[in-house]
Amino acid sequence: MANNEVRYLNPPAVEVNKKKYCRFKKLGIKYVDYKDATFLTKFVNEQGKVLPRRLTGTSLKFQRKVSTAIKRARHLALMPYVTDLLK
Amino acid sequence: MLKQYETVIILNPVLSQDQVTETVEKFKKILTDTGSVIVFENNWGLRKLAYPIQKKNTGFYYLIEFKSDGANIGKLELEYKRDERLMRFLTVSLDKHAVIYNEKKRKNAALKKKEESESVSQN
Numbered sequence: 021m022a023n024n025e026v027r028y029l030n031p032p033a034v035e036v037n038k039k040k041y042c043r044f045k046k047l048g049i050k051y052v053d054y055k056d057a058t059f060l061t062k063f064v065n066e067q068g069k070v071l072p073r074r075l076t077g078t079s080l081k082f083q084r085k086v087s088t089a090i091k092r093a094r095h096l097a098l099m100p101y102v103t104d105l106l107k
Numbered sequence: 108m109l110k111q112y113e114t115v116i117i118l119n120p121v122l123s124q125d126q127v128t129e130t131v132e133k134f135k136k137i138l139t140d141t142g143s144v145i146v147f148e149n150n151w152g153l154r155k156l157a158y159p160i161q162k163k164n165t166g167f168y169y170l171i172e173f174k175s176d177g178a179n180i181g182k183l184e185l186e187y188k189r190d191e192r193l194m195r196f197l198t199v200s201l202d203k204h205a206v207i208y209n210e211k212k213r214k215n216a217a218l219k220k221k222e223e224s225e226s227v228s229q230n
Contacts, residue, residue: 050207097157
């Protein structure tokens, strides 16, 4: 019976929980431009869906601005509604 | 005080260049007739669409930033709906942060263009 406790040679790098911050507050960005598709792709996953706040760490106020900007960009075909391997 | 708006239109790619300019002139005339001031225009030209619209994969993008009062927007959008050369349009009102952002972006663009022209002239 293999001993159930697996010993690693070196401890697995437990990703220490780095403090998430709202990039808009930190950089003092006040307006999310819906025409800037390259910037908006940072807030979208591979399928083109909007990332939740718990992953991006943005504050509620700017998450709403980002999501409206993304929806406008999608309307103008600057960003796809659904795709695969967007990155 | 006139509010500031920004409208982006996507024109059918089958149009020739002068048809594109002619339709854009038509809409600008509508704006100026209703007493709104055009602050900035930008022709993005032919761009690839992220998904096909009306079975087409490219479109002429044109952006117009203007100041006007709210009543004109309804008229403008009615004209957009009537014109079949237009595939898609979006009119957005700009708050003060957006206005500052646009001005800053225009200043940087002008600055960069000046630097490029200087560097080109130097070498």
